[in-house]
Every structure is written in structure tokens, then in C-alpha cells.
Amino acid sequence: MKLEEEKVYGAFKQKFFHWFLSYDDYENFSNVITELLLLLKQELMIKQAAFFVFDPLNKSFYPEAITKSEESHSPFCHQILPDNIKAMVDDEQQTIQIHEDEKYITAQIFLRLSEELIGMLQLVYDRQLFISRRLLKKIKQDFSTLFRKFRMISQGLSDEKRYEQLHRFAAKIHSSMKIDDVLEEIINTLKQVYPSFTYYLLLSHDNQHHGHLPIKPLVFDESGENMAAMQAFLTGRIQFEDSISLRRSVLYAPIKGAQGVYGVIEIMAPYIMEFPKREINFISLLANTAGSALENAKLYEQSRRLVADLQLINETIHQLNANLRLQDAIEFMVKQIKQSFCADEVGFFWFEGRKRKLLPGSTPFFQSCKSKKYIEFVEKKMKTEKDIVFVGDAKIHASLSVPVYHSLMAAPMVQNGELKGVTIVLHREPYHFTFEMFKLLQSLIQHSTLAFTNAMLREELEKHVVTDYLTKLYTxxxxxxxxxxxxxxxxxxxxxxxxxxxxxxxxxxxxxxxxxxxxxxxxxxxxxxxxxxxxxxxxxxxxxxxxxxxxxxxxxxxxxxxxxxxxxxxxxxxxxxxxxxxxxxxxxxxxxxxxxxxxxxxxxxxxxxxxxxxxxxxxxxxxxx
The missing domain is CATH 3.30.70.270 (Reverse transcriptase/Diguanylate cyclase domain)
Structure with missing residues (x-):
């Protein structure tokens, strides 16, 4: 390197030092590199300087920062991709490539950190301006180190800001006891931290409709398309899925609490072949924080629901024990079930030996012939197969093909260990009833069976009192x-x-x-x-x-x-x-x-x-x- 080159380059480094002390926007890596290139262009009197980031997924470079040319026609050289990047990386002699035309010289300096190719520095200057290969090697060496330090500073500041966001996120969602608020805050935080990424929340069981949130149900797909998501849900560990054809990487982070996994965060990052470890750690912390808050919200809502269920059971039993007539008791129960579960049809059946009796007060549908296949299906399940009856979509059962009502649940009426009857509840839409509803129905029927039995015995006794023993006519x-x-x-x-x-x-x-x-x-x-x-x-x-x-x-x-x-x-x-x-x-x-x-x-x-x-x-x- 000639003495004059050394002086020019030394002046550049001195001015860079003063700039470095006064500059404070290190969080934005692109802005930092642009300022550095402007200073380099000014001090070395080059026409244009540009930095290109290497995309390992696509094996190509894309521009990160470019200085503008003073001329109307930019001397920027578009043909920047080497024929063989692997050979260029492996051969130190090919890490600096010179391209000349009639007016300009273009120097392409490929920068590496350890064995990782991070990008390319491109300098375009007049043919009259001589820059030796020795100076270019010096620039390569300094800028490789400089970019590494800039990246560390930028990443450190970015991490600090993101962890501040994570702290605010944790404080906010742990103060909320509503599941909807927790889910919305997860999405808002992802938008702030990864504005260029695409993401979804895959929830294991979410019966409410969140039209404004990117939420999808987590279901098993026999084609295996969402196998990574299912693995994340089942194992509780982060899973990855890279696609060269789609030019993206997908990360699946389980939303995990102390008692289980409640869903998966799906994050799709374009142009990334592999998520950096720091990103994985941050996403894992975000998902675990979300899982803990979601679990607390679910437990709170579950406790409120249990209190409401207990109040419903208490009020129901109190009303049933008020010496109601059997028909009045059944009508009251039908009203309670329809209100609590938004049910369409409710039928109460009593077994007398091999005979089945529809109790008065049931909805009229169960008096029609259309109800026969539902009743026979339930009776077979309970009497023959000794199985519970909770059907999300009745059309999947051959005996209930082309059903009028898709959702079905039935609770046995048991007294002293003996099956006395059954309650059947129907709804037109599939998957209308939740398993929590089914458990509440079982509890309601279990507590009310004794009241029904007492009402029937009381009416039977009354009937005997006013009925002639022989003729069964009134007295x-x-x-x-x-x-x-x-x-x-x-x-x-x-x-x-x-x-x-x-x-x-x-x-x-x-x-x-x-x-x-x-x-x-x-x-x-x-x-x-x-x-x-x-x-x-x-x-x-x-x-x-x-x-x-x-x-x-x-x-x-x-x-x-x-x-x-x-x-x-x-x-x-x-x-x-x-x-x-x-x-x-x-x-x-x-x-x-x-x-x-x-x-x-x-x-x-x-x-x-x-x-x-x-x-x-x-x-x-x-x-x-």
C-alpha cells in the first residue's frame, strides 16, 4: 500500500472514529452501514459504495445499503453474483474481485465472519483513481471486523429493546384474566418484534371465533403437512421446518404452561435458512410467558365457570325439591338445559324393564319418528356398549347418517347403580357442545334423578290413593x-x-x-x-x-x-x-x-x-x- 493511500485511509479511520463517538443510532443496522459507506465514499473519492447481505437460502446477495451517485447515470454494476460462490469463499484469492469497463472499476470485496459469508462490499471508482489490491485487502480485513462489531452492537440494542417489550408483555398479560386479551397481546407483541414475519396461533381447543386475530385450530392432518406443529405440541419443544422452494423458514414454538401445552406459535420468516440461536431463545421465552399467562387465564375462567355451574346445580336442585309435579320438573329442566347449553332439543326417557317411556315435558321433537334413530343410537351405546355418548358431528356415525341434528350428548339417569333413564340433548350445528358442557349436563342429571324419582313415586302414591285397586279407575x-x-x-x-x-x-x-x-x-x-x-x-x-x-x-x-x-x-x-x-x-x-x-x-x-x-x-x- 503506497504512502498516499495510507494517509487517505488513515484520515478515513480518524474521521470514522469521531463519527463513531457522536453517532447513537446503532440499533438500525442499515442506517449505520449507510453512514459508514458515505464516509468511505467521501474520503476515498469513489463514485459509489454499496453493501450486499448474503442470503444463504437463495445463494445470492441483496442490497442492504447503497450510496447515491452524483451523476445522472449511476455507475452501479448490476452483475454482482460470482459464478461459483463456494469457490470464492474457499479461495482467499477470490474474495476480492476486480471488474473493469471503459470508464469505471468495480471492486467486489466478500466479507466473512469466521467461516460464515456475511455479505459483499462493492466499491465503484474512476479508472484514473488507483486503489491497490493491498488497500482493498486492508479494507476487507477492517470492514469484516467492523461489521461484526456493528452487528453485535445492533443486536445488543435490539435485544435490549425486545426484552423490554417482553417485560411489558409479561406484565400486561399476567394482569389480565381474559383469554381473548392474552391472545391479542401475543399477536401485538409479535407484530412489534417481527414486523416482516408471518405468524399464526395454532390453538388446541378454541371454541370462540376470533375474526380479527390470525388463529387456526391445531388439528391432526393425515397428510403430514403440519407434522412439525403437532410435534411441537406433543413434545413441548421448538420445531423447525425449512422450505427452499418456498424460500422461507418456519418455527413452531409450543405455548406451554405448568399444566400442559395449550397451542403453538407458528412463525414464518422469509429468506432465512436457519433461525439464529438468539432468536430461538427469545421466541421460546415469549411462548413460555404466553403459555403461563394463558394457563392462568384459563384457570381463572374455569374457576368462574365452575362457580357458575355450582350455582346452576344448586338453583336447579332447590327448585326440583320444591315438590314439583313430574311434568313441571321436566319442563323446568328442559328450560334450564336449553338456556345453559343453547340446545335445540331436550328429551327425558325412563326405562321400565325393556320398555322406554318419554317423560312429559320433553320437547315435541322426541314424539316424532325422526327422533327414533337418535334414541336407539343412545340406548345402544348406554345399555349394550356401556359407553358415554358425546358426539361432535353425528354424520360420521353410519346409524345417524344425514342427521337433522349434528351435535349430541346424553347423560344417564342412574340411581343406586342402576340405569333408570337417559337425557338426550341435541343441536343442529356440529361441534356445538364442549366437553365441559357434557360434564355439567352429567352433574345436573345426576343430582336431579332423585328428584324425578321422588316426583314419580309421589304421583304414583297419589294415584293409588285416588285409584281403585282392582279396576284402576278413580275412587x-x-x-x-x-x-x-x-x-x-x-x-x-x-x-x-x-x-x-x-x-x-x-x-x-x-x-x-x-x-x-x-x-x-x-x-x-x-x-x-x-x-x-x-x-x-x-x-x-x-x-x-x-x-x-x-x-x-x-x-x-x-x-x-x-x-x-x-x-x-x-x-x-x-x-x-x-x-x-x-x-x-x-x-x-x-x-x-x-x-x-x-x-x-x-x-x-x-x-x-x-x-x-x-x-x-x-x-x-x-x-x-
Whole structure:
């Protein structure tokens, strides 16, 4: 290197020293290099200086900092890629390459740190300006060291800023107890730290829709496309995936808490063949901090949900224990389940031996034939396979193909270890119910089964109290009470007193057991031929009675004729009946005993005139019909 070159280069280094002391924007590597190149251009009187960063993924260089040329036509040489980069790196003689044309000389100086090629310094100068290869080697040596130090300073400042962001991130998300806030803060921090990267949150189970956040469900793909993400989730360790064709590197960082892994952060970096260790450490800290905060938020929301679930169970059981009728209890439970789980259909079924009974109060869908495949599917799972029934999408089951409702969960009604019944809950959309909902439903049904059983036993006891043991018709006492109530609130009604003709002869001929059987047959005919609001009762001995509230006399006579005809045709041994009918209206006040007296008189007339006939006793006269 000539003396004049040494002086010029020494002046450059001296001015660089003064610049270095006054410059304070070292965080931005590109700005630092640009300032350095401007100083080099000025002191060495070159036309243009540029620095190109080496991209190991693409085996090429891209510009990091370029000084502008004073001329309108830039002397910048575009052809900067060597034919064989490996040979250039391995051969020290090829780390400085000189290209000449008629006007300019272009020196390409390839810079390395240890064995790593970091970039290329390109100097363009006039042919009249002589720069020796010795000076170029000196520049190569100094700038390699200088760039290494600049990079260390830049990285140190960048790390300091990022870790300050990480500290703020940790403080903010740990102060929040909402999962949505934690997820949003993760995305915001990634945007600040890696503005040029693409990233997603792959969550293991996220049932809410976050339209504004880059969130995807973490699901197993049989094609193996997301295998690295699944490995990160299963092992709890960072995984990598590099793609030369797509010119990118992908990092998968598990969002890990103390109790498990809740998802994966997917970070896609363009033009990077391998993530630096410092970046991996930072991303790992970010993901672990996020995992801890997400876990705390989930635990907090879970505790709130458990408190709400316990309140729901407590309120439900308190209401069910208020001596509700069975239908009222079922209707209350249906309302609670539909509100708590946003369910479309709720059905309660009780098993009586091999028979299945739909409890009153269930939604109407379970009375339709469309519900049959759901009921049979659940019953098979519970009774035969002894399995729980929680279906996310019913169409995947052959027996439920083309379903109306896709989401299904069923909770057994168990008492003393015995399966008493089942509750089926349906929703049209697939994967509507969560497993937490299923567990809450199980708890609700478990606590309510005893209340249902007690309601059924209480109603059964009430039924026995007001029901005749032999005929299963109501007792005369219950009939009296209901007629008195009807005479207070209704406008009119018809009373039919029924007597089995020649009943003593049946007993004498066939025996009392057959006589009882005949009595039961007649009672069954009465029960199957009157409305639910009508009252069939045993009056005494072989006499039965029917009260028809809000039924006219003409309709009452028609019903009596139908009963007489069916008894004559359907009893075995065949018997006939005689009927006495009485009628009341609101405009003629009277008591129940008057109604009974007139019917008894009409029945006496029917028996006296040959039996197997119907007599009516109105207010003033008696006639046969």
C-alpha cells in the first residue's frame, strides 16, 4: 500500500472514529452501514459504495445499503453474483474481485465472519483513481471486523429493546384474566418484534371465533403437512421446518404452561435458512410467558365457570325439591338445559324393564319418528356398549347418517347403580357442545334423578290413593271432589252411572275371579273411550260411573251408547250394561248429591225395564233412549 493511500485511509479511520463517538443510532443496522459507506465514499473519492447481505437460502446477495451517485447515470454494476460462490469463499484469492469497463472499476470485496459469508462490499471508482489490491485487502480485513462489531452492537440494542417489550408483555398479560386479551397481546407483541414475519396461533381447543386475530385450530392432518406443529405440541419443544422452494423458514414454538401445552406459535420468516440461536431463545421465552399467562387465564375462567355451574346445580336442585309435579320438573329442566347449553332439543326417557317411556315435558321433537334413530343410537351405546355418548358431528356415525341434528350428548339417569333413564340433548350445528358442557349436563342429571324419582313415586302414591285397586279407575271419593269442583267452575256436565247386568250370575257361573276379570274389562273399555279430562270411577260393587265435565246431555247419551255397544262386543264372557244418566246446568243450582240421585233413579228404571238399556233422568221427567 503506497504512502498516499495510507494517509487517505488513515484520515478515513480518524474521521470514522469521531463519527463513531457522536453517532447513537446503532440499533438500525442499515442506517449505520449507510453512514459508514458515505464516509468511505467521501474520503476515498469513489463514485459509489454499496453493501450486499448474503442470503444463504437463495445463494445470492441483496442490497442492504447503497450510496447515491452524483451523476445522472449511476455507475452501479448490476452483475454482482460470482459464478461459483463456494469457490470464492474457499479461495482467499477470490474474495476480492476486480471488474473493469471503459470508464469505471468495480471492486467486489466478500466479507466473512469466521467461516460464515456475511455479505459483499462493492466499491465503484474512476479508472484514473488507483486503489491497490493491498488497500482493498486492508479494507476487507477492517470492514469484516467492523461489521461484526456493528452487528453485535445492533443486536445488543435490539435485544435490549425486545426484552423490554417482553417485560411489558409479561406484565400486561399476567394482569389480565381474559383469554381473548392474552391472545391479542401475543399477536401485538409479535407484530412489534417481527414486523416482516408471518405468524399464526395454532390453538388446541378454541371454541370462540376470533375474526380479527390470525388463529387456526391445531388439528391432526393425515397428510403430514403440519407434522412439525403437532410435534411441537406433543413434545413441548421448538420445531423447525425449512422450505427452499418456498424460500422461507418456519418455527413452531409450543405455548406451554405448568399444566400442559395449550397451542403453538407458528412463525414464518422469509429468506432465512436457519433461525439464529438468539432468536430461538427469545421466541421460546415469549411462548413460555404466553403459555403461563394463558394457563392462568384459563384457570381463572374455569374457576368462574365452575362457580357458575355450582350455582346452576344448586338453583336447579332447590327448585326440583320444591315438590314439583313430574311434568313441571321436566319442563323446568328442559328450560334450564336449553338456556345453559343453547340446545335445540331436550328429551327425558325412563326405562321400565325393556320398555322406554318419554317423560312429559320433553320437547315435541322426541314424539316424532325422526327422533327414533337418535334414541336407539343412545340406548345402544348406554345399555349394550356401556359407553358415554358425546358426539361432535353425528354424520360420521353410519346409524345417524344425514342427521337433522349434528351435535349430541346424553347423560344417564342412574340411581343406586342402576340405569333408570337417559337425557338426550341435541343441536343442529356440529361441534356445538364442549366437553365441559357434557360434564355439567352429567352433574345436573345426576343430582336431579332423585328428584324425578321422588316426583314419580309421589304421583304414583297419589294415584293409588285416588285409584281403585282392582279396576284402576278413580275412587268414588275422588269422583265426588272433582264433580263438586266442576259444578263451581264449569257451565254444565253429564253424569253416567253404569251397572253390569246379571253380575251375580256371572260370579255364580264362572267364579268370583272371572267376575273380577269381567269388571276389569268393562273398566278398561270405559277408560279407553273417554277423554283425559273425563273421570271414570268405581261407584261400588259392580257399579261404575263416568263424569263428563263441560259435555252436553246429547253427547253424554252418545258416549253411553258407545260404551254399551263395546261392552256387549268386547267382553269375555260377554256381558251387557245398563246406564242411568243425569245432567246439570249452571242456571239450575243444585248439589252433587242431586245429580247422583237422578242418575240412580234412571239406572233403577233401566234395570226394571229389562236391562241392557239407557235411561235419562232430567229435572222434571225420566225417559228411555
Amino acid at each position: 268414588r271419593r275422588y269422583l265426588d271432589e272433582q264433580i263438586k269442583t266442576s259444578m263451581l267452575h264449569d257451565e254444565f256436565g253429564t253424569f253416567i252411572l253404569v251397572d253390569i247386568d246379571n253380575f251375580k250370575q256371572v260370579n255364580d257361573t264362572y267364579g268370583h275371579q272371572i267376575g273380577d276379570h269381567v269388571l276389569v274389562q268393562v273398566a278398561n273399555i270405559i277408560r279407553s273411550n273417554i277423554r283425559a279430562s273425563d273421570i271414570g270411577a268405581r261407584w261400588g260393587g259392580e257399579e261404575l260411573a263416568v263424569y263428563l265435565p263441560k259435555v252436553s246431555l246429547a253427547v253424554g247419551i252418545s258416549i253411553a251408547h258407545r260404551l254399551a255397544e263395546k261392552v256387549r262386543k268386547e267382553t269375555h264372557p260377554p256381558v251387557t250394561i245398563s246406564c242411568g244418566i243425569s245432567y246439570w246446568k249452571k242456571n239450575r243450582p243444585e248439589e252433587a248429591k242431586d245429580l247422583f240421585k237422578r242418575a240412580d233413579e234412571a239406572l233403577y228404571a233401566a234395570k226394571r225395564t229389562g236391562k241392557n238399556c239407557i235411561f235419562v233422568k232430567d229435572y222434571v221427567r225420566q225417559y228411555k233412549v
